[in-house]
Amino acid sequence: MTSTIETSDGGYRFMPGVSQYSCGVSALPGFAIERVRFAEPVPLSAGFERIAQILKAAGRPLTAFGACELRSPAPFTEDGFRAFNEIYIKTLIAWGVMRDGVNPVARSNVCPKLDPPAEPSFHAFCYTVPAAKDAPSSFVVAGSGESVEGKANYRDHTVALGDSSPAGILAKAIFVLGEMERRMNAFGGTWKDTTAVQLYTVHDVYPVLESELGRRGVLRNGLTWHFDRPPVVGLDFEMDCRRVHCERVV
Structure with missing residues (x-):
């Protein structure tokens, strides 16, 4: 099992990832x-403010912020993505969540093809709360x-780059499903433990729904398919x- 790191003041442990986000988080006992x-999507700066307010109202420190889901207007170039991440992590550093270049916050950031936001925005976030020991x-x-x-770029390390044929989507799905399983394994989890699974693509995935997702048990509680890139x-x-x-929902 991949090692994880505890954030005692956050109430969770995380699987290290890259500087802009971790691979996942799990609540501590x-x-x-x-x-x-x-x-509705909330622009980044205003979203951080609302998140801080919600955490305060719940009696939780800013360090309880553990994961977020973002929505952006369109896919970034690699340089644009790096520039965005530099802006995003400034708040995490200011909050004391990110320390010494290590980012514990898990993240998704996708781009709706239909009705995209005008600027990068928050769709959802997760945080820890006290719970019973047997929760x-x-x-x-x-x-x-x-x-x-974590490589120098994405392009040179992308599975079936530019191939959205059934064979290309199959190869992509196998890689991503394997990565989901690797990350869940760090927290002792499998597909049967999930309460929600989200898929983001604008391509036809019907050929892999049964053969890959269904076979692995991904669909046991349904699948939320976002028509996003x-x-x-x-x-x-x-x-x-x-x-x-x-x-x-708020």
């Missing part, structure tokens, strides 16, 4: 993860597309998943 979805476990796995993260030009297939028992 005595805590549970809750998810809040915004009824069911909870985790959030960050989004992953069909490319190896991954955040970087050249990526076509992204997923994330979670085990969260309390969710609300």
Whole structure:
């Protein structure tokens, strides 16, 4: 099992990823993860302010912020994505969430093809709250597309680059599903433990729904398919998943 790192003041542990986000988070004993979805996307700066207000109202420190789901106007170039991430992590550093270049917050950032926001915005976020010692476990796995993260670029490490044929989508799906399983495994989780699974693509995935997702048990509680693109030009297939028992819309 991949090693994880505890954030004692956040109430969760995380699987290290890259500087802009971790691979996932899981609540520590005595805590549970809750998810809040915004009824409409909230621009980044205003979204951080609303998140801070919600955490304060819940009696939780800013360090309880553990995961978020973003929506952006269109896929970024690789340089544009790096520039965006530099802006995003400034708040995490100011909040004391990100320390010494290590980012514990899991993240998905996707681009709706239909009715996209005018600027990068928050769709949802997760945070920890105190819970009974015997409360069911909870985790959030960050989004992953069909490319190896942490390399010099995405393009040279993307599965079936530019290929949205059934064979290309199959190859992409196999890679992403494997990455979801690797990340869940860090928290002792499998598909049967998930309460929600999200898929982000604008391509036809019907050929892989049964053969790959169904066969692995991904569809046991349904699938939320967002008609969205991954955040970087050249990526076509992204997923994330979670085990969260309390969710609300504000």
